[in-house]
Amino acid sequence: MSLVTEEIKASASEVYYGDAIGQEKSKFLLTEMGLPNGLLPLEDIIECGYVKDTGFVWLKQKKQKVHKFEKIGKLVQYATEVTAVIEKFKIKKLTGVKSKELLMWITLSEISVDDPPTGKITFTATSGLYRTFPVSAFRIEDVKKDVGGVDLAKDVKKDVGSVDLAKDGQVVEEVKKDVAQVDVAKETQVKEV
Template sequence: MASKDIETHRAGAEVYHGATLCKQKAQELLEKFRLPKTLMPCNNLVEFGFNQITGFTWLKQQKTTKYRLKDIGISSFASEMTGFLEDGRMRKFTGIKSKEMMIWVPLSDIAIDRSDLNKIIFTALMGLSKSYPLTAFEIEPEEIK
């Protein structure tokens, strides 16, 4: 499904290849939309795309990668991730999971809390949400092998 969505939004999109350039462009885009640049680890990307008209973005990496953020826990990033970016928010995202009490929970929405701009809210597909301080994203996450 992700590949189909990517092909639908590829026309007119900015597309980048190569780990260094993809990481740079992905982090620039996250900052442009006022999201932490370490929100999505970008060390293993092979393709990054963004359609400015629709807000659709995609990230491709060679394999699923897991990361640990000290104050948050473990997250898993699929080989293909897709979603829409808007100011302070990533919505309808696919390919991102968070481990909560030994269960992998797919995330669909990540947004800066409008009532407290120092917090970020993660929402799962089933509507459950959890917030964290933005300061948790000030350090680079550790990749889990």
């Protein structure tokens, strides 16, 4: 049963339909509230909404998703509907999110950030148990670096000769210094450095 009623939708400040806009708006809202932008890595978002007066937010996706946060080695399960009340540095009354601990899925009810932006993030279960991790484990860095019309995250090969152009989604310093020397082919791929 959905927690998002027609009454809630009618009172929403913002309602968006579609994956691209849903991804953009959910990351923007998380960032605006001082939370890491990779906290809700949902796919195929069909609807998202936000009631500014109460802080109620919802995201609906086509199917349930299990995501592994590589930096901490944790599996998190996202239901087809995720709801919460969001405020500065905190998500409370969270539904639709579970974390795998040992052999069990634990339902999460609250997420809070201490000492933002480089501090710790705490996940609290409905049982009161909690775990704390670095905020950086849930942050997605913007990998697009536009250099002369070239999207390095998409169009540039990772290794040209012996120069490693990308490391963890960011352009290494050596390439930044030599950007002026980059020749771009018609297909926006690097010919040589």
